[in-house]
Amino acid sequence: MVMLDEDLNILWANHTSREAFGDNIENKKCYEAFAGLDQPCDNCVAQKCFKEGYMQEREINLKKGNNLRYDFWETTNAVSMNRKGFPKTIITVFRDITQRKALAAEAMRAGHLASIGELAAGVAHEINNPINSIINLAQIILNEDKKKDQPNDIALRMINEGNRIAEIVSSLLAFAKDNKKTKMPLNLKEVLDKTFALTKAQIIKSGIVLDVDLPSDLPSIFGHMQQIQQVFLNLINNARFALNHKSFTKESVKTIRIKGCVEKIKEQLYLKIIFEDNGPGISDKVIDRVMDPFFTTKTGGQGTGLGLSISHGIISDHEGRMKIESCEGEFTRLIISLPAGDRS
Ligand SMILES: Nc1ncnc2c1ncn2[C@@H]1O[C@H](COP(=O)(O)OP(=O)(O)O)[C@@H](O)[C@H]1O
Ligand SMILES: [Mg+2]
Incomplete structure (x- = not known):
C-alpha cells in the first residue's frame, strides 16, 4: 500500500x-x-x-x-x-493475485491435458504402425541404393522425418498410458542417478557442471519409476539445450543445480525438487505458454513442445505440483513438489 x-x-x-x-x-x-x-x-x-x-x-x-x-x-x-x-x-x-491466477491457469491446463490424453490414446496407436512401416520401407530403398552406389537423399530424409513422428507418437503414448498399477516407493537419489546414467555423457560434453544437493535422509515418494525419470530427463535436456544457447564468459560456468528438500503444506509432507540452470531464461512474453502442449521456441525440428506439458501431466498424476520461475538472461527454475510417503 x-x-x-x-x-x-x-x-x-x-x-x-x-x-x-x-x-x-x-x-x-x-x-x-x-x-x-x-x-x-x-x-x-x-x-x-x-x-x-x-x-x-x-x-x-x-x-x-x-x-x-x-x-x-x-x-x-x-x-x-x-x-x-x-x-x-x-x-x-x-x-x-499470482497464486489465484496460477490456480486458474492450472485448472485450464489440466483440462487441456486431459483432452490431449484422450486424443493420444485414440490416435497414437493407429499412427505407430504405419509410420514404422514407412521408416522400414525407406530403409529398404536406402539399402538397395547403397548397393548401386547411389546414395538416396530422399529416402534418408523420409527416415529422419519418420523418426520424428515416431518420437512424438511415443511421447504421446507414454502420456496416455495409465500406469497406476505399477507405482512403488521410490528413492529420489536412485531415480536421479538412473537419469544421470542416460544423460551424463552429454552434460559433460557440453561443459556443464552438475551441482546436486540431496540430503541423505529425504523421505521416499510413491510413484512410477520410468515416468518420474522421464520428467527429470525432460527438465535436464531443456536446461542443457538452454545452456548451450547462451554465450558464457570465461568467469561464468554453465551450471545445472538440482536441490531436494522437504516441505510441509497443510500437515502433508512434500518432497520438493528444484532444477535450476543459469541459461538464457524465458521471456515474460512466453513464460505462461511454455507448459502448453506443442509450444516450443526451438526451430528446425529441434523441439516437439511436449516435454514440459507431459512432465506436468505426470507430476499431476502423482498428485504433485510443477511450476516454473525464470528471469530472462539469468536463470530458469523448475520446481516440483511430490507427496512424500510409501503409498498414495
Ligand atoms: N531450462 C530452460 N531454459 C530456457 N527455456 C526453457 C527451459 N525449459 C523450457 N524452456 C522453454 O520452454 C519451451 C517448451 O519446452 P518443452 O515443453 O520441453 O518443449 P521443447 O523442449 O520440445 O521445446 C522450450 O521450447 C523453451 O522455449
Ligand atoms: Mg523439452
Whole structure:
C-alpha cells in the first residue's frame, strides 16, 4: 500500500510494499519504484483517479525486488481532496493475485491435458504402425541404393522425418498410458542417478557442471519409476539445450543445480525438487505458454513442445505440483513438489 501525490511521488509506503519492492521506494515516482519506467505506464490508474476523482482499478504485472514477476490487482482511491473537490493525495493498494491466477491457469491446463490424453490414446496407436512401416520401407530403398552406389537423399530424409513422428507418437503414448498399477516407493537419489546414467555423457560434453544437493535422509515418494525419470530427463535436456544457447564468459560456468528438500503444506509432507540452470531464461512474453502442449521456441525440428506439458501431466498424476520461475538472461527454475510417503 502506498500514498501518492498528484505528481505520482510516493509520500509513504507500508512495510509490505517496501519489503517487496525495496526499502528506498519512498520519494520515488510510483512508475520508477514499481515498473522501472521513466514516465507513467500506459493507462495509469493513479492519474485517472486524480483526474476523475473516483476509485480506479486494474490488473497489473510487476517485477518485485527478487526479479520475479507477479500479478497484482491494483486499486486506487482518494484520501484527501483539494478545494475543487478533486483528490490531492491517493492511496494505491496492490493485492498479489499470482497464486489465484496460477490456480486458474492450472485448472485450464489440466483440462487441456486431459483432452490431449484422450486424443493420444485414440490416435497414437493407429499412427505407430504405419509410420514404422514407412521408416522400414525407406530403409529398404536406402539399402538397395547403397548397393548401386547411389546414395538416396530422399529416402534418408523420409527416415529422419519418420523418426520424428515416431518420437512424438511415443511421447504421446507414454502420456496416455495409465500406469497406476505399477507405482512403488521410490528413492529420489536412485531415480536421479538412473537419469544421470542416460544423460551424463552429454552434460559433460557440453561443459556443464552438475551441482546436486540431496540430503541423505529425504523421505521416499510413491510413484512410477520410468515416468518420474522421464520428467527429470525432460527438465535436464531443456536446461542443457538452454545452456548451450547462451554465450558464457570465461568467469561464468554453465551450471545445472538440482536441490531436494522437504516441505510441509497443510500437515502433508512434500518432497520438493528444484532444477535450476543459469541459461538464457524465458521471456515474460512466453513464460505462461511454455507448459502448453506443442509450444516450443526451438526451430528446425529441434523441439516437439511436449516435454514440459507431459512432465506436468505426470507430476499431476502423482498428485504433485510443477511450476516454473525464470528471469530472462539469468536463470530458469523448475520446481516440483511430490507427496512424500510409501503409498498414495
Ligand atoms: N531450462 C530452460 N531454459 C530456457 N527455456 C526453457 C527451459 N525449459 C523450457 N524452456 C522453454 O520452454 C519451451 C517448451 O519446452 P518443452 O515443453 O520441453 O518443449 P521443447 O523442449 O520440445 O521445446 C522450450 O521450447 C523453451 O522455449
Ligand atoms: Mg523439452
